[in-house]
Amino acid sequence: MKRPYIKLLGLIIVLLTVGLVFTSLQTSKKYKFDTKAIELHKELVSSTHFIDPQKASEILSKQHDEYIFVDIRNPREFDNFHIEGAVNVPMQQILDDQFISFLKNDKTKVLYSNESIEADQIRLLLTQFGYSNLFVLQGGANYWKENMISKDVFKSKGEYDDEKLKFDISKLTATE
Amino acid sequence: MKARFILSLILVSLGLVAAILPQKKNSSIELDAQQLLNEIQQENHLISTDEMANALINNDPEYQLIDLRSETEYKQYSLPGSINIPFEKLFDAEWAPYIDQIARKNVFYSNGTTLSSEAWMLTKQRGFKNNYILQGGLNEWYTTIIEPEVPASINGEEAINDYEARLGAKQFFTGAGAVNNASANTDAKKPVARKKKKMVAGGCS
Numbered sequence: 001m002k003r004p005y006i007k008l009l010g011l012i013i014v015l016l017t018v019g020l021v022f023t024s025l026q027t028s029k030k031y032k033f034d035t036k037a038i039e040l041h042k043e044l045v046s047s048t049h050f051i052d053p054q055k056a057s058e059i060l061s062k063q064h065d066e067y068i069f070v071d072i073r074n075p076r077e078f079d080n081f082h083i084e085g086a087v088n089v090p091m092q093q094i095l096d097d098q099f100i101s102f103l104k105n106d107k108t109k110v111l112y113s114n115e116s117i118e119a120d121q122i123r124l125l126l127t128q129f130g131y132s133n134l135f136v137l138q139g140g141a142n143y144w145k146e147n148m149i150s151k152d153v154f155k156s157k158g159e160y161d162d163e164k165l166k167f168d169i170s171k172l173t174a175t176e
Numbered sequence: 177m178k179a180r181f182i183l184s185l186i187l188v189s190l191g192l193v194a195a196i197l198p199q200k201k202n203s204s205i206e207l208d209a210q211q212l213l214n215e216i217q218q219e220n221h222l223i224s225t226d227e228m229a230n231a232l233i234n235n236d237p238e239y240q241l242i243d244l245r246s247e248t249e250y251k252q253y254s255l256p257g258s259i260n261i262p263f264e265k266l267f268d269a270e271w272a273p274y275i276d277q278i279a280r281k282n283v284f285y286s287n288g289t290t291l292s293s294e295a296w297m298l299t300k301q302r303g304f305k306n307n308y309i310l311q312g313g314l315n316e317w318y319t320t321i322i323e324p325e326v327p328a329s330i331n332g333e334e335a336i337n338d339y340e341a342r343l344g345a346k347q348f349f350t351g352a353g354a355v356n357n358a359s360a361n362t363d364a365k366k367p368v369a370r371k372k373k374k375m376v377a378g379g380c381s
Contacts, residue, residue, distance in 0.1 A: 163286060
């Protein structure tokens with residue numbers, strides 16, 4: 001009477017093991033995805049992935065070969081204005097096969113869009129999917145056009161931080 | 177014989193536990209890179225300062241503002257009704273009921289848009305729904321709601337209507353000019369109907 005009971009248990013164990021292996025194989029990708037967001041969050045908190053215009057102009061003037069500027073705006077905007085030596089990879093096409101080897105090469109890429117929000121999101125997206133060595137230009141093309149025009153002429157110091165408050169905080173609550 | 181039975185029982189319970197665990201991990205929906213890229217480009221996750229001001233004026237319970245700045249900055253000034261979840265604490269267990277929920281629209285904001293868009297990307301990657309970004313952050317809040325720019329007349333009627341709505345909003349949020357300009361009160365309610373359609377666009381994300 002005890003024997004068939006144990007056989008049944010054995011069968012359940014085998015089935016569970018098979019099921020477990022099967023489901024863990026299926027879900028391992030999703031699990032990784034989840035942890036990656038948390039790792040990315042820690043990375044964002046502990047280090048910066050921004051390059052301010054000042055630093056970018058230094059890079060340009062010293063002609064550092066290890067850096068490359070990547071303009072993720074559309075070709076029309078790129079033709080209209082772009083940073084010297086920048087390569088145009090429109091964000092719509094950033095995941096296309098033709099750019100994989102470019103994104104994977106050793107050079108440090110400095111992404112920029114009109115402001116910094118899109119470049120920042122694209123950087124996160126690419127980091128999430130395994131690319132490294134990516135930075136974002138603070139202020140983007142708009143700030144550059146307004147203030148940095150050529151690498152020798154600065155209207156401002158080039159210290160731009162998107163998260164800096166641009167006005168006096170007390171004005172927000174001003175009454176009378 | 178008895179030992180074998182106990183052993184099997186342990187194995188079965190272990191198996192059961194193990195089988196249930198990974199399923200909890202992926203309760204959220206995974207996006208692939210292309211989907212995420214599409215979402216970034218569609219910009220349905222951006223909520224304009226006008227839309228937000230409007231929601232606050234109308235006391236719209238659908239929106240939950242989340243201030244991602246430091247506690248010090250939050251205490252100094254914050255938008256009405258907002259809660260403070262400093263960016264570095266975004267995934268702390270205590271905030272999970274806020275950022276992973278389906279009842280309300282969370283609107284992340286910071287001084288600019290860096291923290292808010294990063295928070296959006298991360299929560300999106302984890303499959304959380306209903307998170308949005310206040311476009312332009314507090315800097316844009318200031319230039320559009322608190323000190324709105326006077327439109328040039330060539331901008332047409334719509335720009336002027338926008339401006340009037342913003343003046344109403346300004347009065348609502350700062351209390352400026354409340355005494356001498358009673359008619360501005362009605363202006364504050366103006367944008368209600370007009371802005372609604374934008375919100376619908378952001379519904380399914």
